[in-house]
Amino acid sequence: MTARTQEEIVTRIRALRAHRRDIFGFREEVLVEALDLDHARQLLGPGTPGGWTPRVDHETYARDYLRFAIGKIIDHRGNSASRSVDKLGELAWLLGRDDIVRAMDHTSYPMYGAPTVKAFADGFGWPFLDDLDSDDQRALARMADGQQCDPQGCQRGCAD
Incomplete structure (x- = not known):
């Protein structure tokens, strides 16, 4: 990339x-x-630490951050999920993937940004549901479709 x-x-x-x-x-x-x-x-400014160490492996960081973002979505963490969407968008841009940035920009933000984070994962061809247990897979798939995590009604904060 x-x-x-x-x-x-x-x-x-x-x-x-x-x-x-x-x-x-x-x-x-x-x-x-x-x-x-x-x-x-x-x-x-000049106060930048002399031992500055830039992050050079943006792809590994993006993969790790994707897993973090998915956890925030599943846990219904609104502010953290929003921050994750912002950071993933910048990581896609850093990696030169303007197509993914556009795809993320063209999704809606219901359900803690699940559709947007899915657009990020799909754009890179990275797993979105693979590392989750079956209940979380079902919930995340529903949320990525803009639906409540539980078809019977969410007790943690989802709203139609």
């Missing part, structure tokens, strides 16, 4: 800031971790 250049990442961070499209900084967090020390200092 083609990763973005340092200059592209800096430009994207500046655009997020200028357009206030990342109020809580979750997207920027992913992007800054992809910068080397010199580029990070451009954005964070």
